[in-house]
Amino acid sequence: MTGYTRSFEPAMRLALAEAAAAQEAASREAPGLSHRLAETASMVDDLVKSVRRTATELRPPILDQLGLPAALEWLAHDFSRRTGIRCEPTIMPTDDAISHELATAVFRIVQEGLVNVRKHSGARHALVRLESSESQWNLSLEDDGKGFPFSGRYSQTQLDEVGTGPMIIKERVRLIAGELTVESTPGQGTRLEVTVPRGGELPHEF
Secondary structure (H helix, E strand, C coil): CCHHHHHHHHHHHHHHHHHHHHHHHHHHHCHHHHHHHHHHHHHHHHHHHHHHHHHHHHCCHHHHHCCHHHHHHHHHHHHHHHHCCEEEEEECCCCCCCCHHHHHHHHHHHHHHHHHHHHHHCCCEEEEEEEECCCEEEEEEEECCCCCCCCEEEEHHHHHHHCCCCHHHHHHHHHCCCEEEEEEECCCEEEEEEEEECCCCCCCCC
16 A cells, blocks of 8 residues: 555544544534434545555555565456456566566556456457566567557657557656557557666656
């Protein structure tokens, strides 16, 4: 869970407790207000649960407990279980060489990529790979679905010029000073490649 969520959730719980106390007082002084306060308290409780669920989806505990490789394998297997689309992860050990912030960013990119596979590709299989060289991290996600409505290999600049490509992923890659390449063959599938320099500081906090 992120630091933001850890600080936000106790505040929400305090608000819930205060709402409950106000509800009890109102039930004694003005019974007509009690029902409305109960509804408000229920909404706050639902919000706390939503914050916890969202934080788990974006940065599940396994990312902190076992590191990025195990988290990506979990994500791929969970995706297969939920969707019936076979997703095979090939993840090299990171040996703690990847920063906490970059690990979160990589996880989110893969997560968003798999959402796109489920929603748009019509694929039966997907592959997730994370490798590294001396100078950079290499992440790829490919599927055997219908592909984008273009054929060929496009850089992020070219994708911007023609106004196509996975918008959320493009923005996430920019946030980590990475490079995105999309290779598409209509009717045969898509391959997304993300490269990120090793050892550099991220321009934005995650």
